[in-house]
Amino acid sequence: MITELGHFALILALFVAAIQSTVPMIGAARRHVGWMAVGRSCALTGFALTALAMLSLMHAYVTSDFTVINVIENSHTDKPLLYKITGVWGNHEGSMLLWVFMLSLCAAAVALFSDNLPPALRARVLAVQGMIAVGFLLFILLTSNPFLRTFPAAANGNGLNPVLQDPGLAFHPPFLYLGYVGFSVAFAFAVAALIEGRVDAAWARWVRPWTLASWCALTIGIAMGSWWAYYTLGWGGWWFWDPVENASFMPWLVGTALIHSSIVVEKRDTLKSWTILLAIVTFSLSLVGTFLVRSGVLTSVHAFATDPERGTFILLLLVAAIGGSLTLYAIRAPSLKGGGLFAPISREGALVLNNVLLSCGCATVFLGTLYPLFLDAMGGPKLSVGFPFFNRTFAPMMVPMIIAVGIGPMLAWKRGDLLGALQRLWVAYIATALVLLAMFYLTYGGPVLAVLGLGLAAWLGSAVLTEVAERVRLFRVPLGDSLRRAIRLPRSAYGMSFAHFGLAVSVAGFAASAWDKEAIEILKPGGTIAIAGYELTLDSVTRIPGPNFVADDAAIRVTRDGQLVKVMHPERRFFPLQKQTTSETSIRTNFLTDLYVALGESDTQGDWTVRVYWKPLVPWIWIGCVIMAFGGVVSLSDRRWRVGAAARSVRRAMAEPAPAAGE
């Protein structure tokens, strides 16, 4: 019964979304206050309905209702409760429902927190979000319905892929989707602005918090996925330039560019049409990403053909959303005139450079991801595009960007003093030189690029700290004055510094992976492996039962100079239902290096393959991502998003007579 409730709620949500996408739009064109207000109530109702649908599917999973096909295919009574709940989005149908739920959450948030928006803009934004919801709800109901039943009930379900039964991966999709879908708000604002033909500083100010929030969620989502790969796969890889990863990385790159270009719109009233384009492209890439992953087209272009119904629907949705918005852009963008002038060497210039490099980086990833598919579809040779391609094309673009990130914030708006900025960064040169010299000395004969990468990280990190020190005039004025300045600095300034510093930390983590060490041996109990000054002894392997698996648990004693460091417990888990084995690695971290142990197969004589890796600075990759996202949150908490200029510009907008309503 509850499943049907969810099903009906989803159908109702479609009708509500249909109203939301039309009535407020007409109302905004005709200046009809009542019609415009419909958008808000629709958004809130739509949220309640999709939440109901989501909850009822969760209910079916938790109670293991094996009359629901989706539950049979993806769940099992023995599965732990956490994975019964997160299994809801561990499959195509459920994840599309999660997508729509997140979309309605964003629309409801816009409806609730947009009191300072001109009513017409708000109505149009909500209408555009309604249109996206219509498309996705139709897609779910017509081709990917998770509520379908079957009778008689199955005795039990097929279970969830054991690899997905992991806390890291359980929460990876919601964050990723929140990021993807959050960009729909920026997209809706962009389309609404194109319809109105008006983009100004106030518009940028409204869009930025939404973009920032989505960007934070996407950052965390990507980091979680990469961390999961790191500890699950048994050899410590964390990024593969695999199409599914690239699909989430592309919106992140353009989204980062969008955050930066909307700063220019807000502060200097220029780069408007570029920013609008970025907002459209960011969400379009989120859509492409969702579908690339979900349609199976990545594995093979032919998977698309085996499921023509979904495939065609997906294509139509993409064409409508991306084609429609770009057409509107082509018609309206030329009328958006840029305001403030600036010299190439200026804060704006630096932000433009950031945009060029990030956009080209994204285009490179796009090309690397989709070119093999394109070639295959054209009947060309089958190609793989792996890390060697991206290391040669993408990485070189990011090097100048990271160097520029250190300098950009030191430049003044309009006309910057590059020489002055470079002079004020002397501390950063010394820090970089020291790190470079020390690393060359310590790793003499090792990979040179890794040393340079670490130097790059040192440069960025110290440049960020120098910039903060400059702002508070550290050591130039009495310490108390500096402290007072530090307290008065806006949160958005700190947000930027945190985010940039996080990037430096991550870059250090990426670079240091070149110094990884590995030792793989077949051990009998009592056997030892030596790596990077540690000695690991396999004490014993015991069989332990788990909720839906049996585990071989190894006790591996780690000593250093005869001193016990830790007893590590890597496991191999066998899931009888899926007849699949997963590896539960054991990682000992001191936040500088990870000691990573995975248990491999055993032979009949009781020998075990043990893989040990020593990975310097690898935790910094994810620590850096968390710092970046934290920077975004700090910036979000800036008080100017809540009070002040935004409210003033609304008053101004309301005091003005409405612009001609002919659009």
Added chain:
Amino acid sequence: MRRFLLLLAMLLLTTVAARAVEPAERLADPALESRARAIGSQLRCLVCQNESIDESGADLAHDIRMFVRERLTAGNTNAAVIQAVVDRYGAFVLLKPPVEPATYVLWYGPPALLAIGLLGTLVWLKRRQSAPAETTPLSADETRRLDGLIRGNDA
């Protein structure tokens, strides 16, 4: 089959490793083994998503690893070993796509795009610099209101 493909696509990586590069596979000669690892990291496991054969736990990856080591023991150069693998499995096995007419767009696209982007931006900035500051003409509504203001009665 379709569900299988979906699952494949859904996962960041398909195979559960902890099996990659087995100790039993290793060659006795460390120099030869390190060459095998260097080659292995450049070759793709054909049934995985962008994993190299050294990283993958799939049976096929094991077969290719053994093939590489056989060839190396037979005295082939690195390039000859890679060519032998390509002859067997096609260019798909290379993680680094070959530079050939079919991949010119792939290889030269990114640097060309960057060059166009940077040049275009410079030209745009220069033109903006030399052009007189653009002003948006007032809309009919705004002109009317301004006229009203000048005449002293606010529209």
